[in-house]
Amino acid sequence: MSPRPPSRPVGTVTRGTTNPNRLRRMDRWIAATHGAALRRADHPVAVDLGYGAAPWTAVELLHRLRTVAPRARVVGIEIEPARVAAALPYEQDGLTFRHGGFEVPLPHDPLLIRAANVLRQYDEDQVADVWRRLTARLAPGGLLVEGTCDEIGRRHVWVALGPEGPRTVTFATRLGSLDRPSDLAERLPKALIHRNVPGEPVHAFLRDFDRAWAAAAPYASYGARQRWIRTARALSADWPVLDRPARWRQGEVTVAWGALAPRD
Structure with missing residues (x-):
């Protein structure tokens, strides 16, 4: 069991924006x-x-x-x-x-x-x-x-x-809302969002993600999901993609943190 917490909450009030099904x-x-x-x-x-x-x-x-x-x-x-x-x-x-x-x-x-x-x-x-x-x-x-x-x-x-x-x-x-994978850059967590610049791993990853998505364009005729799966499979050749098609079908790709961690 952890030590007794401080008497005053730690942190600051957020904007509080929320919507059903957001998460x-x-x-x-x-x-x-x-x-x-x-x-x-x-x-x-x-x-x-x-x-x-x-x-x-x-x-x-x-x-x-x-x-x-x-x-x-x-x-x-x-x-x-x-x-x-x-x-x-x-x-x-x-x-x-x-x-x-x-x-x-x-x-x-x-x-x-x-x-x-x-x-x-x-x-x-x-x-x-x-x-x-x-x-x-x-x-x-x-x-x-x-x-x-x-x-x-x-x-x-x-x-x-x-x-x-x-x-x-x-x-x-949501795959139907996506033009290219790098559209997700605006939702990078705070630890990464300011590192999406040349020379940083997350920037290189999103660049390669876009390239794999473009190369998988012929699969779009089978639907955005099939294009995403093909993209994830191609991306895993050069990046430590940790999940498999069962998760890719959900519109996900999970990568080892060490590959994207900011450079000091």
Whole structure:
């Protein structure tokens, strides 16, 4: 169990923008990749950190996790007390809301912390400290998922981290809305968005992603999904793509963090 959290929440209030189904792509990935760990856990607790002005994302996270881990519980944590008060009527079996911030004020370390669209307003040099603070709160085998999406969840990029640090970066999109993979650059998480410049690995990756997408244009006659799958397969020849067609079909590509990590 972690030390007693500070008396005042750590962090700053976010804009609070939220919409129903905004985080469905991230939730779907979490359920697929982390569901087994939640099923095995004695305390299968997930945190929706900074859920915003309305509690929709926390409610949806509970329902999606329970499809793969029926004992899963979700705690929505918000630094703005008025948002917590507004969310209380939505509490239900397995879902509670609590006032707090990056200290994650829970009696048991959670197995999952999801922080979506939270670090967007922070400076890049603050991200590593927040990551360390949050991963230190994870239970053994736990996962932090931190990233950014657009307002209706069509485009999303997130980093998955364990207690040891960042592991993977996932690019996810509604394929019908995509002109080219580099359209996702505007949704890169804070740790990467300012590194999308020549000489940085994430810039080279998105360049190669676009080239593979262009080369796969003949597959567009079979649909955007088939074109994306062909693109991901070609991309994996030169980049450490960690997932396979079952995830590519969902409009996802997951890459090892080390291949995209910023250069000092």
